[in-house]
Amino acid sequence: MLFLCLNINSQEPGIPGFILEEYLQADEKAIVPDEILEGYADYIRNPVNLNGSTTDELEETGLFTPFQVYSLIKYRETYGELFSIYELNGLPGFRLSRLQAISPFITAAPVAITPTRNREMHHLIFNIGKSYPEARGYEPENSDTKTAAYSGSPVTTCLRIKTGAGRNFTTALTYEKDGGERMFSGSTPAFLTGFATYRGKRIVRQLVVGSFRLNHGLGLINGTGFLHSPEHIMLHPPALSVLRPYASKREAGFDRGIACRLGSQKTGFLLWSSFKTRDLSINNILKDPESFNWLDQPQSSGLHRTNSEMEGRGLGYRFHSGMQVLYRHKQVTAGSMIGVERLGMSHKGRDSFPVHPGPLVRYAFSLHGSWYRKEVGLFGELAFHSPDATAFLAGAQFQSNDYIQGLLLIHHYGKTYRGLLPSTYSSGSTPCGESGVAIQLHAEPGIWLSADATCELFGYPAPRYLTRVPSVGTRCSITFNSPGNSNLQWSVRIQHKKWQATPASAEAGLPPLVDYSLLRMDGRIHYRPGARLEWQSRLVASVFSGNRAPSSGYAGLQQVRFTILSWLRVTIQWVVFHVKDWNNRIYLYEPGLYYDFRFPAYYGTGQKTTVVLTTKTANHVILAGKLSGITYTDREVLGTGSNQVPGNRKVEVGIQVRVKL
16 A cells, blocks of 8 residues: 655645644634745745854744754854754754754855845746636526626636845735636725835844734734644744734735834834725625624635625724734743734725624733743743633643653633634634643654654533534544655554534424544655655545444545656646545645645545646746646536536646746
8 A cells, every 4th residue: 555745845835734734624624824835935945044044033934943043043153153954953952853854944054155045036926727617607697687696707817026125125916816706896906915024133123014914922812823733833832923924815814004023132022003904794794783793704715706795895994903022031931912903894884884883892912931941841821802702821841852752731712712813723723612631742762763642632611613512522643754854754644533513403402412533544655766756655544423324535645746857847646535424524735836735625536636847948937837637426516506517527727937036
């Protein structure tokens, strides 16, 4: 039996694929933030120079913790420049498997040879794509008016521009039109975002005008924070008080305004103010304007295809302002944040409705801190909106020797808790009304083997998503893999997840809780015999059980990437899948065009083939194309509603032109 392990290269995200696939597997349909993928992809193309980077630059990468940065800077001051990245293996806080994992993102080049990082400060990327056959939404529904549900063409386009002057000034702009949208809605583009940023080394460390994201503390208030599992939290956790310019395609989860980061080596300040319009659902407003939920009802898909989607565009607004303070002294890091958020009806919304819901004003406050030594680290964060909207997360990490480390994590989120930009550690993408404890152990018994074991227990004291009464859930996993980036890599992962829900019932009374269970095995092999050939194989098998008989499913994947000539690379991926139950769906990473990250969910029975060609047509011009086709054997119609496609086949075509200077 053959398996697959996703590799790291210039066209794929620099995070192990299974981490992101688990993030998508959350019950609440989590979304992988594009900026995480793009940030790591940038560091693959432009590795961080350990010899020439400052303390702030090393911390902003997210690859190192404050303790690791402290150890690295002290080592450089004592012994000078590094000759190899593996010199760090002898420093406190580093381990060999971690260095091997991040080796594509870092380098130890002499500062005299590389005085500045090559950031590719000028580049332009243009994408165009289309799916065949066209969905029902593009067909006229009325023979008299000849109108279709979707107002725009089925062609998808995206334009990215980035330019800068030296190391201090950078500007970026992104325009995107999804399939079915118009290029312009009146004088407003389908989607447009961008920024202008300045980086300094004195009092003003960073200034951003335009779109940005905020990371603070452990992620409970703003930013990406931790991902989906505690085993991905590093020893000595970094303080994430970071300002990140934003020019990605995702149309939700970011601020638009002005932000500034000030400070010195020990003390830092981050101030911001933003104003952004929001899409609302007209039907939800008309049902009960007085009790309209400003936190959950706004539309976040970013699609403006149908009349209702276009009419709901920009009906609301969000004002967000605040200040963060961060203090660092040796092994201690402490910070706090205070912010205000106002959600209300925009001028367009007031003109559209005779009666409209009143605005919502929320204040937020948080404290976070961490302390660490060579073997032990303690960290925690407390966030407060109101007595019912309080969040708490704390943990302790230890490293008994170079081969064993562990983690204990506890958390509690109030039943009405909503972060200003919530994204943190939890059982799913909706952290409200959840408490839990997690234990994780990492071991490296040899240079060819590493192992991770995680056990998590979640409790929901109040009714939550898909439940009408309190419930509980558990998640356990064990992973064995070969660390590093050797020619032959392998990984085996077994995960068992249990949760409770109250399914809909036509009978009167409160339906009982039903226990659901998902057992999944994931095996991979990745072999790279030379620079011109890579072969990957993977098998995912799982069993889902609940109120019906157990349902099994699997997905097998084969991928070959080879470089025919120095200017031509071809990637071919073939997937065969058989998954009967939607709760048993399987997410797999799919190769694509540059900055086009896809993790499709496989459900049903069929196969999918993807071919990606990349060619360098000139010194600074790269042309790429993608052809993807999927065929189902268990259905004759794909999709539902306006997205319905006749037949059991679907083909996607995409072309990309990238110019870099």
